[in-house]
Amino acid sequence: MNKAYTKLMTCLEYIKSRTDFKPEIGLILGSGLGALAEQVEKPIIIDYSDIPGFPVSTVPGHQGRFVMGYLGTAPVIVMQGRVHYYEGYPIEDVVLPTRLMGLLGIKTLFLTNASGGIDAEFEAGDFMMITDHVLSFFPNPLIGENIDELGTRFPDMTRVYDKELCDIISGTASALNITLRSGVYAQLTGPSFETPAEIQMFKLLGISAVGMSTACEAVVARHMGVRVCGISCVCNKAAGISPTPLSHQEVMEASAKAAPLFKQLITKSVENIHLSLKED
Numbered sequence: 001m002n003k004a005y006t007k008l009m010t011c012l013e014y015i016k017s018r019t020d021f022k023p024e025i026g027l028i029l030g031s032g033l034g035a036l037a038e039q040v041e042k043p044i045i046i047d048y049s050d051i052p053g054f055p056v057s058t059v060p061g062h063q064g065r066f067v068m069g070y071l072g073t074a075p076v077i078v079m080q081g082r083v084h085y086y087e088g089y090p091i092e093d094v095v096l097p098t099r100l101m102g103l104l105g106i107k108t109l110f111l112t113n114a115s116g117g118i119d120a121e122f123e124a125g126d127f128m129m130i131t132d133h134v135l136s137f138f139p140n141p142l143i144g145e146n147i148d149e150l151g152t153r154f155p156d157m158t159r160v161y162d163k164e165l166c167d168i169i170s171g172t173a174s175a176l177n178i179t180l181r182s183g184v185y186a187q188l189t190g191p192s193f194e195t196p197a198e199i200q201m202f203k204l205l206g207i208s209a210v211g212m213s214t215a216c217e218a219v220v221a222r223h224m225g226v227r228v229c230g231i232s233c234v235c236n237k238a239a240g241i242s243p244t245p246l247s248h249q250e251v252m253e254a255s256a257k258a259a260p261l262f263k264q265l266i267t268k269s270v271e272n273i274h275l276s277l278k279e280d
Contacts, residue, residue: 002145004092005147005150007096008099008103010052011052011053011054011096014050014052018044021068021077022104023075023076023077023104023106024074024107024274025075025076025107025110025273025274026077026078026101026102026106026108026109027071027078028082028098028109028214028217029080029081029112030114030211030213030232031113031114031235033112033259034063035259035263036259036262036263036267037063037067039263040068040071041069041070042069042070043068044067045066045068046066047065048064048066048097055083055089055093055097057082058083063080064081066079067080071270072271072274073271074273074274077101077106079097079101082097084190084191084212084213085216086190092141092144094216095216095220098221099150099224102150106226107227108226108228109218109226109227110229110230110266110269110270110273111214111218111229111231112230112232113213113214113232115128115211115233115234116193116209116211116235116236117208117236117241118202118207118241119181119208120241122181122237123234123237124235125235125257125258126233127179127181127231127233127234127262128180128181128185129173129180129230130182130229130230130232131184132185133160133161133186133187134184134186134207135215137186137187137189138215139189141216141219141220142219150224151223151225157222161218161228162228165227166182168269168272168273168276169231169265170182172268173265173269175268178264180231180265181208183207183209184206184207184208184209185208185214185215186207186209186211187210187212187214189212191212209232209234210238231265231266
């Protein structure tokens, strides 16, 4: 049996030994955005460090635990912090949590992150709905032996970010009078921030924001047939656009400032997605 799949099954058995909760929507919270997990009602909390073989977050702003429960009436599983490729984990470990949520039964994966803005109109604290992504500068998480139990060898990626879900999020933002921009996101390896020359290249490619997570998780979710949507919190202007040197502290401060509106937008969007799933 595939080694990555064996580890995945071990993690799944442990979660099932702790709870029989069945989540409908998975939510991954990016740097500085973890406070949303405190909104979950009737929480069931499982620390990553308690799950056999599970990768543990090492980055400030990523608490490192699953929180299961309800956002409004929606049954959710929230990743309060993710793991990154730059932490030294193999790519199959980076995407293991996403695959685990898929096996736990989620129908939708809602991705969030902190990013650097390339679009000239973006300001720190803006929200960007991800309409597509570029993963060409990052290892594809499906390289290697295909796990047939999860999906096909050559999955289609024509529409990774589900149009119906994007429409729901856009409508929710309008109803809440929250400005929501949209654009293409590129995932890079990190941990160093990009050079100004790299940012100029990405700008020429039509990329609106860059970060160090998210797209690889979207790919494995689509591989499993899970619907995907995502919002990026633009926490700074990217290198060469920002007048000051970039730092993780700046990212944390900007995401904390945006957190109240972020929580409002994500919570209501999740509730509206849940209602649309019930109608389906």
